[in-house]
Amino acid sequence: MKILTAAALAALVTVGAGQxxxxxxxxxxxxxxxxxxxxxxxxxxxxxxxxxxYREVCSACHGLKYVAFRNLEVLGYSEDEIKEMATEYxxxxxxNDEGDMFERPGRPSDYFPSPFxxxxxAAAANNGAxxxxxxxMAKARPGGPDYIRNLxxxxxxxxxxxxxxxxxxxxxxxxxxxxxxxxxxSDGAVEFADGTEASTEQMATDLANFLxxxxxxxxxxxxxxxxxxxxxxxxFTGILYAAKRKVWSDLH
Amino acid sequence: MSxxxxxxPVIRWIxxxxxxxxxxxxxxxxxxxxxxxxxxxxxxxxxAGLALVIMILTGIMLAMQYTAHVAFAFDSVERIMRDVxxxxxxxYIHMNGGSFFFIVVYIHLFRGLYYGSYKAPRELLWILxxxxxxxxxxxxxxxxxxxxxxxxxxxxxVITNLFSAIPLxxxxxxxxxxxxxxxxxxxLNRFYALHYLLPFVIVGAVVLxxxxxxxxxxxxxxxxxxNGPQDKIPFHPYYTAKDAFGVGVFLLFFAAVVFFAPNFFxxxxxxxxxxxxxxxxxxxxxxxxxxxxxxxxxIPDKLLGVIAMFGSILILFVLPWxxxxxxxxxxxxxxxxxxxxxxxxxxxxxxYIGAKPPEGMFLIIGRIATAYYFLHFVIxxxxxxxxxxxxxxxxxxxxxxxxxxxxxxxxxREKA
Numbered sequence: 001m002k003i004l005t006a007a008a009l010a011a012l013v014t015v016g017a018g019q020x021x022x023x024x025x026x027x028x029x030x031x032x033x034x035x036x037x038x039x040x041x042x043x044x045x046x047x048x049x050x051x052x053x054y055r056e057v058c059s060a061c062h063g064l065k066y067v068a069f070r071n072l073e074v075l076g077y078s079e080d081e082i083k084e085m086a087t088e089y090x091x092x093x094x095x096n097d098e099g100d101m102f103e104r105p106g107r108p109s110d111y112f113p114s115p116f117x118x119x120x121x122a123a124a125a126n127n128g129a130x131x132x133x134x135x136x137m138a139k140a141r142p143g144g145p146d147y148i149r150n151l152x153x154x155x156x157x158x159x160x161x162x163x164x165x166x167x168x169x170x171x172x173x174x175x176x177x178x179x180x181x182x183x184x185x186s187d188g189a190v191e192f193a194d195g196t197e198a199s200t201e202q203m204a205t206d207l208a209n210f211l212x213x214x215x216x217x218x219x220x221x222x223x224x225x226x227x228x229x230x231x232x233x234x235x236f237t238g239i240l241y242a243a244k245r246k247v248w249s250d251l252h
Numbered sequence: 253m254s255x256x257x258x259x260x261p262v263i264r265w266i267x268x269x270x271x272x273x274x275x276x277x278x279x280x281x282x283x284x285x286x287x288x289x290x291x292x293x294x295x296x297x298x299x300a301g302l303a304l305v306i307m308i309l310t311g312i313m314l315a316m317q318y319t320a321h322v323a324f325a326f327d328s329v330e331r332i333m334r335d336v337x338x339x340x341x342x343x344y345i346h347m348n349g350g351s352f353f354f355i356v357v358y359i360h361l362f363r364g365l366y367y368g369s370y371k372a373p374r375e376l377l378w379i380l381x382x383x384x385x386x387x388x389x390x391x392x393x394x395x396x397x398x399x400x401x402x403x404x405x406x407x408x409x410v411i412t413n414l415f416s417a418i419p420l421x422x423x424x425x426x427x428x429x430x431x432x433x434x435x436x437x438x439x440l441n442r443f444y445a446l447h448y449l450l451p452f453v454i455v456g457a458v459v460l461x462x463x464x465x466x467x468x469x470x471x472x473x474x475x476x477x478x479n480g481p482q483d484k485i486p487f488h489p490y491y492t493a494k495d496a497f498g499v500g501v502f503l504l505f506f507a508a509v510v511f512f513a514p515n516f517f518x519x520x521x522x523x524x525x526x527x528x529x530x531x532x533x534x535x536x537x538x539x540x541x542x543x544x545x546x547x548x549x550x551i552p553d554k555l556l557g558v559i560a561m562f563g564s565i566l567i568l569f570v571l572p573w574x575x576x577x578x579x580x581x582x583x584x585x586x587x588x589x590x591x592x593x594x595x596x597x598x599x600x601x602x603x604y605i606g607a608k609p610p611e612g613m614f615l616i617i618g619r620i621a622t623a624y625y626f627l628h629f630v631i632x633x634x635x636x637x638x639x640x641x642x643x644x645x646x647x648x649x650x651x652x653x654x655x656x657x658x659x660x661x662x663x664x665r666e667k668a
Binding site: 038066071132135136139140141142144175215217218221222223225226227229230233234236237240241243244247248251 | 330493494511514515523
């Protein structure tokens with residue numbers, strides 16, 4: 001009985017805190033992600049496609065500075081494939097023995113280079129709004145991967161009477177509905193290496209899959225370790241309860 | 253000492269020169285007589301101690317990898333999350349450990365309110381508890397600044413700015429706190445130094461808290477003093493076994509959040525690096541500060557708001573003298589018991605309001621809830637004169653052993 005009360009109170013606190021966070025923003029359609037849930041895992045094929053969308057579309061304006069090429073091994077690429085992918089990028093390095101900075105082909109230990117040298121340059125080239133780095137985007141917005149997917153699919157004609165400011169675009173899910181980024185995806189914008197049809201929805205979903213991984217690369221380890229820890233604790237707590245009963249049984 | 257019996261020559265040799273074993277035995281062992289009727293709400297003190305240990309251990313490990321500089325703080329946390337072995341686990345434990353520390357401490361505190369644990373002769377025990385709460389709040393606030401995300405920066409800005417409400421010297425105090433004219437690198441550095449220091453001050457306060465506890469022993473659900481051996485059982489093995497079970501349940505809840513919803517208590521905005529030029533749409537503190545935040549914003553005048561916010565905690569210091577009823581436990585105080593639950597609901601309501609923008613209905617409810625928070629203490633004062641408590645049992649042993657039909661099983665169920 002007492003345990004039930006305690007559990008109910010704990011649940012109340014947790015639910016209350018949850019509502020605090022869910023309180024704001026446009027009603028956000030939820031997608032059934034492979035990585036959600038206690039046993040959730042990443043979808044490798046979707047992540048590879050998402051990486052392709054990032055490299056061919058997003059990377060023109062958005063950085064991915066916390067992700068190193070070596071990390072891509074988790075997506076299912078071989079060492080050689082990663083080396084080759086890295087060499088396609090030019091990385092600033094130096095100073096060399098003459099004291100000069102220089103450019104060289106990327107190595108697996110390098111991080112994705114950002115498209116602009118700094119935020120000011122990024123803002124200057126983009127109508128005053130610097131495109132944010134995408135590494136943590138899936139954790140840095142309410143809704144996370146759902147928000148990313150919805151935002152990419154949320155470009156619509158504005159409702160009657162809605163006047164978007166000069167240079168801004170209407171988006172159903174962006175807070176305030178006016179976003180500087182023009183609709184980045186259109187059907188067939190990329191040609192997927194695995195032959196999947198590149199519909200806008202497919203690309204948006206795959207990209208969100210990929211960005212969830214860039215934001216939370218240890219998610220799979222966390223889930224599998226968590227299952228073991230909780231199972232252990234269930235058994236261990238049961239033993240502790242039995243021990244407690246045993247110890248207390250000699251009280252008259 | 254008298255209670256300690258051992259045949260181990262090493263222990264006897266040490267004990268003769270440094271009586272540390274009997275000290276431990278008297279603190280949490282068989283030499284500490286404890287009321288036999290403590291229920292599971294009495295588990296939360298040891299859980300708070302466990303949370304403190306978890307926070308200090310994970311905190312020290314994080315400190316080995318963290319860089320306290322505005323240009324590197326955010327990146328160093330991301331490095332912990334990505335490249336440091338099990339860094340993500342240590343950081344998620346520390347991040348959520350703060351929330352769980354507050355959960356168990358708040359339950360511990362409300363248990364004290366319900367069972368009148370603050371009353372004579374345990375006033376100092378209670379006061380030390382409030383001191384610990386204040387230290388925890390300072391520590392948690394400064395810890396939240398360290399990742400140097402958007403909410404870190406703007407939370408620090410808003411909260412330090414509160415001190416500018418002090419007349420005449422307020423602005424100077426804020427500059428002094430910041431170490432400059434804005435929240436910047438000197439602020440981050442000193443917050444880091446203090447965030448590392450204060451937990452050890454908490455440890456000191458906890459030692460005093462336990463010391464004061466041992467003077468008269470634990471209060472109990474009946475709120476009457478234990479007298480005689482039939483009222484008491486040794487802490488070990490009875491309460492060590494019971495606390496260990498509580499630890500298991502606590503860790504289950506904790507693990508569920510750490511492994512399956514580690515960002516549940518957090519704000520997405522704190523995964524955006526701090527930017528002094530861009531203010532987040534809503535600046536909200538961590539959930540455990542929301543009731544105070546609601547109190548602060550309920551009052552239109554800044555200085556009065558700050559006073560009310562701090563006053564909402566400081567008033568707890570004098571609670572032992574506000575509540576003059578000689579009966580401790582709400583079990584025997586039918587009216588107080590109802591006001592206790594209303595007060596708890598009011599605090600939760602304040603927390604809800606604290607997460608909402610201070611406008612329209614929310615502001616009005618926030619003001620009523622804030623007013624009621626303070627009114628509660630007036631009610632408690634009045635109640636201690638007008639309430640007629642129910643008759644108290646003459647002893648714990650009597651209430652426990654003769655309470656039910658069949659003595660032994662009934663007693664076991666009460667505790668289980």
